[in-house]
Amino acid sequence: MASRRSTRDYAKARGSRPAQAAHRQRRALSHVGGAVDVEASNEQDRRALTWALRVSSDEVASRAHVHGFHSYPARVHPVTAQRCIVRWARPGASVLDPFCGSGTILVEARLLGRKTSGVDLNPLAVELSWCKTRGSSASERKRLVELANRVADSAEERRLAKAGPTRRYGAADREMFEPHVLLELDGLASGLSRVEDLDAARMLRLVLSATLTKVSRRAADSSERVVEKRLASGFAIRLFRSKSRELAERLGAFASSLPPGAPKSNVQTGDARELGHIRAGSIDLIVSSPPYPGVYDYWAHHAARSRWLGLADRALKTGEIGSRRQLGQLEPVAAVRRWQMDLGAFLRQARRVLAPGGGALLVMADTALHNVPVRADELLGELGPKHGLELCGRASQARPDFHRPSERVFARQVRREHLLWLRKR
Ligand SMILES: C[S@@+](CC[C@H](N)C(=O)[O-])C[C@H]1O[C@@H](n2cnc3c(N)ncnc32)[C@H](O)[C@@H]1O
Known part of the structure; x- marks a missing residue:
């Protein structure tokens, strides 16, 4: 499978003005529904990708048990996470989320009895993932x-x-x-x-x-x-x-709900571009939602929480991928390149830690950078193969946009959320 558009298309946007700061609350990406557009190298993956992305739009699953405890920007839908694990990680397999955020994917993987590990550069994310996956008497x-x-x-x-x-x-x-x-x-x-x-x-x-x-x-x-x-x-x-x-x-x-003997989760603060603490070939499946380019600013969003919780957030301040404060200062082409460089570094690490035959399922929505739509499927679809991960399938579904500046950008071309399936070559 080849991606349909190249980074050069973003050159059109050279010189456009930096986007205005967000003034309206973004909602979690749980507003789902509609037809799923899917391409895959085999019928089984085609069906599974469609099944994983086509989840109910109600809030019940995304607020069930520990999922509903604490807000976190851009959480993945837990049912999508669960279905990815059911379909692509056999019982006993090890599942890694290197951008684990509030731990949605780790929670679902643990509930399915898989071996789970998570990494995030945001110390609040690590605390939340630890708390939500630890289990308790x-x-x-x-x-x-x-x-x-x-x-x-x-x-x-x-x-x-x-x-x-x-x-x-x-x-x-x-x-x-x-x-x-x-x-x-x-x-x-x-x-x-x-x-x-x-x-x-x-x-x-x-x-x-x-x-x-x-x-x-x-x-x-x-x-x-x-x-x-x-x-x-x-x-x-x-x-x-x-x-x-x-x-x-x-x-x-x-x-x-935890199955008896479900392995404990291992969550650590770290940079997804440097997964040195994870042994080469030790991970069967990566399920993750990488940071979007120029949309969030996790360090700024969570500065007050980090202060009150006494969490050290300096590494997040300097190493956060895709942050609005960093990419917002760059021209569109440079911003997209920067994000691609960072994601590329992560994909090289992903390839190293994956076992032979293993793969990565990545969830990402389209975003707008400097009023230019950034198509996540095209960028990731282009990046994976460059770093030794073959694009074996993609499913996409429309997602309404509630963010005023990008609402205009997506007025004509609908904004979508994507699930990409990349396999280690
Ligand atoms: C889209 S969110 C993940 C949300 C998560 N799936 C959930 O359901 O809560 C992306 C995450 O990437 C993290 N992140 C940003 N830069 C990072 C880096 N260099 N290494 C590891 N994590 C990073 C952010 O802190 C954020 O938690």
Whole structure:
């Protein structure tokens, strides 16, 4: 199979002006439906690719058990992940997601009893993937809720006593939160720092993270738009309490669905272009959704969460692939080349870690860079073979665009999400 368009087409866009910053919230790519356009080298793959991409548009699956715990931009649809694994990874196979984000693919692979490993340069992604895939016992979950209540009680006492903050906060936090909310968050953070059970403390920090945008003046993670929210006194503490209970329930639902003896997941912070810690030929299947060119800015989206969780995000700041802050400064041709170089480095690593006969299933949607549509299937379809991965199939389905600047770009040529199947040659 050959890709239909080359990078040279983006040269047309040379000189076009950088895109404006996003002012509207992007929604998860779970708005699915419509016909699937598919090409594959054999009938079996054709059917499987169609089946994997044609998933129900309801939100139930994407919010089921641990999937619904914490927001994350550009999550993959869990049913697509599940179907890719069922079809292309035999029981006992090892599955890697080198851009694991919030862990959707790892969660599904673990539920199917496969050996799973994940990598992401975003430390928040690694924390989320760890929490969602780890599994838990009933007593651990009970303890988690008790510790959360203890933290919330101590924050509530400070609130009622009108105690001041336990430390000074910088401009970023003073701008992001109303003063009374910041004080409540300070009380929670100070309570969390006293939790001695390290795993419980890690999970409860993620609960705090899950509440941050909701109690902030921000519309969403991926938006800098300020919105007025009149939050009652004590709301942030109550939300922390209820979100902790919710996490325990979600962890319980996940644990009860895990097959007996499902191997533990191994998740690490790292760069997908340097998978040196993974042995050559040790992975049977890669299922992943690589970062899109020039759409998100994970480092900026998650800067506040990283700050509150004490996560080291410097490597993400410098090494994030496709970030809007980096590609937005380049001309369209240079931006696409840069992204291709980074994805190429990842694909070379993918080829190295894949076992003979192994392959990679990559999920990506079309995007707009400087008001020029970037067709993900064409770019990836062109890149794979250059790096020793044969393009064996592709399925594509229309996806509505909710992002105002790119809405115009895709007004005539519909925006699509793609699933590409690349095999090690
Ligand atoms: C499209 S998201 C993956 C979302 C994930 N499939 C989910 O369902 O949550 C792409 C991910 O690539 C990560 N990323 C960006 N640059 C990276 C790099 N150089 N190495 C590893 N991960 C990177 C981002 O942090 C982000 O989590």
